[in-house]
Amino acid sequence: MDTIVDIFSSYGWELLTKTGEHMYISFAAILLGVIVAVPAGILLTRIPNMADRLISFVGILQTIPSLAILAFFMPILGVGMTPAIIALFVYSVLPILRNTYTGVKEVDSNILEAGKGMGMSNMETIRKIELPMALPVIMAGIRFATVYLIGWATLAAFIGGGGLGDLIFDGLNLYQPELIVLGTIPATILALLTNWLLTILEKRLTPSALRDAT
Amino acid sequence: MLEFKNVTKRFGSGVKPAVNNLNLTINKGDFVVFIGPSGCGKTTTMKMINRLIDTTEGSIIVDGKDVTQQDPVQLRRSIGYVIQQIGLIPHMTVGENIVLVGSLLKWSKEKKEKRAKELIKLVNLPEDYLNRYPHELSGGQQQRIGVLRALAADPPLILMDEPFGALDPITRDSLQEEFKKLQKEMDKTIIFVTHDMDEAIKLADKIVLMNGGEIVQASTPEEMLRNPINEFVEDFIGKDRLLQSRPEVTTVEQIMNPNPVTINMESTLKEAIQKMREMRVDSLLVIDQEQKLQGFIDIEMVDSNYRKYTYVHEVMDTEEYAVQKDSLLRDTMHKMLRRGKSYVSVVDESYHLAGIVTRATLADMVYDTIWGDGMEAAIATPE
Known part of the structure; x- marks a missing residue:
């Protein structure tokens, strides 16, 4: 008990800043992922012949061990936060891309035909029909990616990216299990909390008429 | 457009x-x-x-x-x-x-x-x-x-x-x-x-x-x-x-009986009554030498007039209602049923008698429409 209090008193401030860094790294990576993968996913639905191949290619990227990716980016981007964010972003792409592609592709083709027949342009179709209708599926992809990324973001410490991983690595190096726990628990809580918040957001964003259906 | x-x-x-x-x-x-x-x-x-x-x-x-x-x-x-x-x-x-x-x-x-x-x-x-x-x-x-x-x-x-x-x-x-x-x-x-x-x-x-x-x-x-x-x-x-x-598009010509029982207007009433008896009908269509429709005569008219008159044209009813060959059956049927007539005579453009449509003809039509062609129905009936 005493040790925990000791640790909090000596690492309390650090814990806060590290958690802040951790959130920053994860959310920046996710944001990048959304910006890239959602439009890419929609684009893929327009080239269905290529889509499956491209998605499997991205799937292969996903299987590269995360440590290897981080190591791989080091010579190119150096150390620090930026390469960490970019490496994590690579991981966020697949779930978001795949869910966007599936979600948009599953939109009832009759509704699309009606929309097209009414004189909707391609952009209008995406904005007024495809995105709103695919949103629950896309959001699920984003939520999935976010939760994973928060876990993986601990590895950012390995290339000097900061975050809660720093505490874990310090604990390993100094052989202080308390420090490892101190880094792990907030990361888990953060992941659970984000999952919960995003679930609420997902429900909010789903058009009311579609809530019953899904 | x-x-x-x-x-x-x-x-x-x-x-x-x-x-x-x-x-x-x-x-x-x-x-x-x-x-x-x-x-x-x-x-x-x-x-x-x-x-x-x-x-x-x-x-x-x-x-x-x-x-x-x-x-x-x-x-x-x-x-x-x-x-x-x-x-x-x-x-x-x-x-x-x-x-x-x-x-x-x-x-x-x-x-x-x-x-x-x-x-x-x-x-x-x-x-x-x-x-x-x-x-x-x-x-x-x-x-x-x-x-x-x-x-x-x-x-x-x-x-x-x-x-x-x-x-x-x-x-x-x-x-x-x-x-x-x-x-x-x-x-x-x-x-x-x-x-x-x-x-x-x-x-x-x-x-x-x-x-x-x-x-x-x-x-x-x-x-x-x-x-x-x-x-x-x-x-x-x-x-x-x-x-x-069929009632919508059929013309009366397609279903009429082309051989109605007729009598020449110059015939006597005796001849008329003989013909009715022979053909088992109660009325006759009256035509002239050129086959033009002139009117009709029925048993009542003969009965009440045979003492006073001799010839058909003297007692016949000239208010005979006739339809053209190419009129639609739909319209004809409607008129017949509304006027409560049992038949209607059919004429061509120059009023030559062409045939007759009777209620029996209509019954055939309605039968065909409801139960298919008369022939088929007969074949389908088990012996």
């Missing part, structure tokens, strides 16, 4: 064209129904009008402009479109769905609201439905909204792809009637695709029957029923329907 000029559509080179060198002119305000077996090219033909499918060759002129030269998005906003699967957008309210084209055309909020209220009145749905979502409506109500959506921007031309095909028969019936009425009131030109001949006959001003990418027959429903151009048309219309439509 709408003109197809040598329109051909090939899906892939070398294959048989889906639509082959089609020529057709459609007038403003016409309700034109395209019909035919699956794969006959009817839907393709329709979709080429709003460029959901592009033509391979030829041109389609709408209001003097070739659609192939226009921007497809703008073109589609100026043409109404209704599909079988309705395709209302589920996350938009009924009101938003109705004025979808309005929002594409950047109408003001007030204009959209006003238009939605105007339109929903046309189909007798309450105004508060505008705030509901499509899934809260029944299938019939949803398609009513689908039709209104096509009417929103008041397009002169509306394309309908089997719009009532997915509805149950009762709902379909009432929607057909509502829509036909609406179309007449609004004076829209309608291109309507269906495979249901009853629907076509009920709605169309003009039926275009297609097969293998070509027009087989394009005519009014009456004309198609009366004169199917070939066996394919007959088969497609179906024997039952041709029979049922």
